[in-house]
Amino acid sequence: xxDAGATRHILLTGGSSGIGLEAAVLLLQAGHRxxxxxxxxxxxxxxxxxxxxxxxxxxxxxxxxxSLERCAESLLAAGEPIDTLVLNAGLQYSGGAEPRWSAQGFxxxxxxNHLAHQALLQRLLPLLLRGTAPRLxxxxxxxxxxxxxxxxVGPAAGLGDLAGLRQGPGAPMxxxxxxxxxxxxxxxxxxxxxxxxxxxxxxxREQGTPVPVxxxxxxxxxxxxxxxxxxxxxxxxxxxxxxxxxxxxxxxRLTETPQRAGALLAGLATASEPAPIGFQYWSNRVLGPGxxxxxxxxxxAEACSDQLARQLWDLSAQQLALAPxxxxxxxxxxx
Numbered sequence: 003x004x005d006a007g008a009t010r011h012i013l014l015t016g017g018s019s020g021i022g023l024e025a026a027v028l029l030l031q032a033g034h035r036x037x038x039x040x041x042x043x044x045x046x047x048x049x050x051x052x053x054x055x056x057x058x059x060x061x062x063x064x065x066x067x068x069s070l071e072r073c074a075e076s077l078l079a080a081g082e083p084i085d086t087l088v089l090n091a092g093l094q095y096s097g098g099a100e101p102r103w104s105a106q107g108f109x110x111x112x113x114x115n116h117l118a119h120q121a122l123l124q125r126l127l128p129l130l131l132r133g134t135a136p137r138l139x140x141x142x143x144x145x146x147x148x149x150x151x152x153x154x155v156g157p158a159a160g161l162g163d164l165a166g167l168r169q170g171p172g173a174p175m176x177x178x179x180x181x182x183x184x185x186x187x188x189x190x191x192x193x194x195x196x197x198x199x200x201x202x203x204x205x206x207r208e209q210g211t212p213v214p215v216x217x218x219x220x221x222x223x224x225x226x227x228x229x230x231x232x233x234x235x236x237x238x239x240x241x242x243x244x245x246x247x248x249x250x251x252x253x254x255r256l257t258e259t260p261q262r263a264g265a266l267l268a269g270l271a272t273a274s275e276p277a278p279i280g281f282q283y284w285s286n287r288v289l290g291p292g293x294x295x296x297x298x299x300x301x302x303a304e305a306c307s308d309q310l311a312r313q314l315w316d317l318s319a320q321q322l323a324l325a326p327x328x329x330x331x332x333x334x335x336x337x
Contacts, residue, residue, distance in 0.1 A: 011133065012271050013037040013077075013084050013126070015064065015119070016091030018049050021141070021220055024264020025090075029271065030055035037084075039064075039073055064091055064118035066105035067322065074125035084126060085133035086271045089119040090141040092191070098184040107171030108321070111184070115191035120198055120315070121322045127329030130213070137214040139270045140199040143192040144219040144285060147302035159189035159302070161310065167317045194314060196283065196301050201311040203281040209330060212279045216270050217301070220263040221286040266296055 012029055016022035017038035029036055030053060039062030040046035046059035062073035092115045095102065104113035123138070130136045144150040148158035161167075165178025174182040176190050196217050203215035266286060276282055285299035304310065319326045 008134070009033050009035065010085035010272055011035045011037070011082060012086040012088060013039070014088040014090055014271070015039055015062075015122070016141075018045055020260050021263045021267055022088075022090045024260050025088075025267040025271070026053060026264075028265060028268040030057065032268075032272070034272065037077070041065075062122075063105075064114045064122075065110060067118070067121060068105065070118055070121055071125070074122060077126060077129065082129070083132040083134070083136075084129045085135065086137050086139060087123065087126060087130050088139045088141075088267070088271050089123065089195070090139070090267065091115075091119075092141065094188040095184050096188070099182075101174045101182040101187075103171075109166075109174055109182070109187060111187040111191050112167075112176055112194070115188070116194040116198065117318055117322060119195070120318045121324065123198070123202065124319065124322075124324050124329040131211060135275055137216065137271075137275075138199065138202060139267070140195050140215070140217045141267065142195040142199075142217045142219055142283070142301075143189075144221070145189045146193040146196055146305055149302065153189065153302075155185075157183055157186040157189075159186065159193045160304065161190060161193060161314070164310075164313060164317055167314070167321065170321050193302070193305055194318075196305040197307070197311040197314045198318075200281050200305070200308075201315040204308070204311070205315075205327075205330060207280065214276050214279050215281045216276065216284060217281070218266070218270060218284040219286055219299075220266060 012034050014022055014026060014029075014036060015038075017026045017036070018040055022038075026036055026038060033056075035056040037058040037060065038049060040049055040059050041061070041063045043061055046061055049059050050057055060073045060076060061069065063069035094111065102110040104110055104117075106113070108117055119140075130138065143152070145152040146159050147153045148160075153159060160177060162177035164176060166173035166176040169178070174180065175187060176194070199215050199217040203213065206213050263286070270284065283299055283301045283305075284296060286296045287299070300306075316326045319328070
């Protein structure tokens with residue numbers, strides 16, 4: 003995808019570490035205006051000091067819907083259109099034996115990786131639809147697909163009838179299972195990312211305001227320093243994590259670097275408008291040790307289920323105390 007060249011206002015979650023930080027550096031260097039929500043005021047101050055440039059850092063803790071709502075209301079009040087909305091933040095506490103909980107009592111993986119992003123998307127959609135050549139970019143993962151190399155390891159992603167989401171706070175797994183499994187929770191959240199992206203695109207297209215929606219998988223990204231995406235998982239079993247990183251990254255060379263993945267994300271956020279406009283899934287595929295190809299791909303069969311996408315959207319909105327169509331009909335009011 004080639005760079006469109008025009009300056010854009012880009013809101014990017016997960017911009018304080020990992021892939022998101024690497025993308026933010028490149029986007030600022032290219033002259034784009036960035037809004038990077040941060041978990042707290044200290045993180046926001048540190049990020050501004052580190053990056054400089056045309057940068058806003060509103061406080062937005064994705065593990066607390068109240069914090070997210072305050073951030074969204076502040077952005078809506080300011081009224082600046084968003085040209086590219088990048089939903090990139092994610093966490094995984096690999097090896098965790100017990101679930102952790104968000105401020106509202108949702109399992110933390112699903113709360114941050116999925117529910118917070120749908121809440122932010124619905125609340126900020128009026129600003130996105132007012133942007134110049136607006137687009138949505140969603141960071142997913144190949145592990146959503148049980149037929150992929152990463153998806154085959156351990157329990158497969160699968161949402162069942164969404165019994166856990168119907169239950170709401172206190173449910174350890176989206177599929178209703180009473181037994182928590184950290185790796186499956188992460189895979190399920192990445193499946194949700196794709197379903198949410200496809201459903202958003204469908205709803206916009208059917209109301210006559212089609213927008214490019216680009217979901218993507220960066221591949222297996224393992225940074226050399228602790229923090230960011232791995233800030234939870236490394237605390238579970240640091241020896242196993244270090245051994246895994248050594249084999250996958252340094253011996254087999256199957257991983258992607260945060261720098262290269264960040265460059266891919268920056269490209270998706272700013273490249274010339276994809277044709278045709280609609281939903282696309284891009285995957286950073288492994289061809290062999292140290293060799294990759296970034297290309298448009300097909301997500302898993304479950305990720306292509308229109309019925310499941312619709313159910314996930316509606317049930318998520320219900321748990322978020324949002325109307326399923328909230329955001330879609332509010333553009334005219336802002337205009």
